[in-house]
Amino acid sequence: MAFNIKTYEEKMTKTIASYEYNLATIRAGQANAGVLNRVTFEYYGSPTPVNTMADIRMADSRTLTITPYDASTLKAIEKAILVSDIGINPSNDGKMIRLVFPQVTEERRKELKKQIQKMGEDTKVIIRNIRRDANDDIKKCKKDGILTEDDVKNAEKKVQDLTDKFIKEVDACSAKKEKEVMAI
Numbered sequence: 001m002a003f004n005i006k007t008y009e010e011k012m013t014k015t016i017a018s019y020e021y022n023l024a025t026i027r028a029g030q031a032n033a034g035v036l037n038r039v040t041f042e043y044y045g046s047p048t049p050v051n052t053m054a055d056i057r058m059a060d061s062r063t064l065t066i067t068p069y070d071a072s073t074l075k076a077i078e079k080a081i082l083v084s085d086i087g088i089n090p091s092n093d094g095k096m097i098r099l100v101f102p103q104v105t106e107e108r109r110k111e112l113k114k115q116i117q118k119m120g121e122d123t124k125v126i127i128r129n130i131r132r133d134a135n136d137d138i139k140k141c142k143k144d145g146i147l148t149e150d151d152v153k154n155a156e157k158k159v160q161d162l163t164d165k166f167i168k169e170v171d172a173c174s175a176k177k178e179k180e181v182m183a184i
Helices: 005-024 070-082 106-141 149-182
Strands: 042-043 046-049 052-059 063-068 099-100
Touching: 005 106, 005 149, 042 070, 063 070, 070 099, 106 149
Parallel strands: none
Antiparallel strands: 042 046, 052 063, 063 099
């Protein structure tokens, strides 16, 4: 089996996608449907994501409206939002649920910025671990006689370039989210 860098590139790409998904759940004072990504409720005995069972729209910059496709799920969705960790109390008018995002304080913005930085560092550690696995794989291929010394040097350089590219992507995602949080 020869060394295949594509495998590690796919892992890094998935790591970035996961990081972006997690960033979307950070509430920054503006209405953001991403905060509901992890909210599920019991529907016919199985946990169901709210965003698959309701129409979610921005009424204005600080208000989300959630209109269930099945009106009988309104109370269950409201309860799921209440017990979730998004920190917003839903208001139910019998047909839809409104989520009004409170104005974020300066102190909270700084906390969010620290949270974003920590998530970014954790993501970089994952990417570096993928690099380490790739380099271990390269060394194993060399030991097994599959790769020559020049092949090893080229492969290690490609892995490092790939790692640098994804680390820069993490930094860019973090900077964008931090700017969004601090601008509110």
